[in-house]
Amino acid sequence: MKQLLEILQSGAAYLEKRKIEEARLNMEHLLAHVLGCRRLDLYLRFNESIPEAQLTTLRELLRRRGEGEPLQHLLGTVEFCGHELICDHRALIPRPETETLVELILKKFAVPPARVLDMATGSGCIGLSLAKAWPAIEIILADISEDALDLARLNASRLGITPKFIRSDLFEKITGTFDLIVANLPYIPTAEIQTLRPEVKRDPHIALDGGPDGLRIVESFLNDALPHLNTGALIALELGHDQGPPVVTRCTELGYRNAVTAADLSGIHRFVFATAPECKAEHVAAELTAPPSLPA
Incomplete structure (x- = not known):
């Protein structure tokens, strides 16, 4: 199993190659979404290993983001004026x-x-x-x-x-x-x-x-x-x-x-x-x- 920091870095590099703006931030959001935690919590978990089942889910989300699908659609929600709203196509x-x-x-x-x-x-x-x-x-x-x-x-x-x-x-x-x-x-x-x-x-x-x-x-x-x-x-x-x-x-x-x-x-x-x-x-x-x- 790969450690969280390695996954975060490699995912951000993948998105950068595909010209995604704010690649690192996008990767943080996707990883936090898959792990069911807050984005800032990732920084306390860098040495954790991520199970393969969650990596499979993350790879699919990364692929879709790299193809230009909006981050908000992948997450399913967006924060607006302090409220969490459902967001889709x-x-x-x-x-x-x-x-x-x-x-x-x-x-x-x-x-x-x-x-x-x-x-x-x-x-x-x-x-x-x-x-x-x-x-x-x-x-x-x-x-x-x-x-x-x-x-x-x-x-x-x-x-x-x-x-x-x-x-x-x-x-x-x-x-x-x-x-x-x-x-x-x-x-x-x-x-x-x-x-x-x-x-x-x-x-x-x-x-x-x-x-x-x-x-x-x-x-x-x-x-x-x-x-x-x-x-x-x-x-x-x-x-x-x-x-x-x-x-x-x-x-x-x-x-x-x-x-x-x-x-x-x-x-x-x-x-x-x-x-x-x-x-x-x-x-x-x-x-x-x-x-x-x-x-x-």
């Missing part, structure tokens, strides 16, 4: 930058909003994290994909939350108005999808493809959200690295107020926040005078 993998979006939203409300919509919810990571922080809110998780909603239901059950789930193409089946609408919509330009890292391309295509300029779905969202916003309501969006400024411009053209970008922890202004127009008349005027689409 049915929805986007929750990412650290989206945790920042949740943190920014929480800071913007001195009093929790009464009614919240998480549009294009995917795994449910945003909406469920908000519901855990604000237990009294009414929250709706909406997505065009029934597979994604099934995953969000599993995560809601895991966290002990009972939101309402709606399968809807944007606002097609959404009724009523909200105090907060948050969305992490598809925003990758179609032509760029094939250039993404192998792990990202394992995400559902429908959750990535934002049309020719990446903003086709965002444009529809901004227009269709207007009738569903209470006075003073907030919209919050996650976008691509260079899409914040044109989306702020479009928000202003449509009558949204106080449209601004906000940065993630890397300093990339990928988030947009805007407040609802003060009255429906502003909606109508904006729709009649605004250009037909977001700038390229």
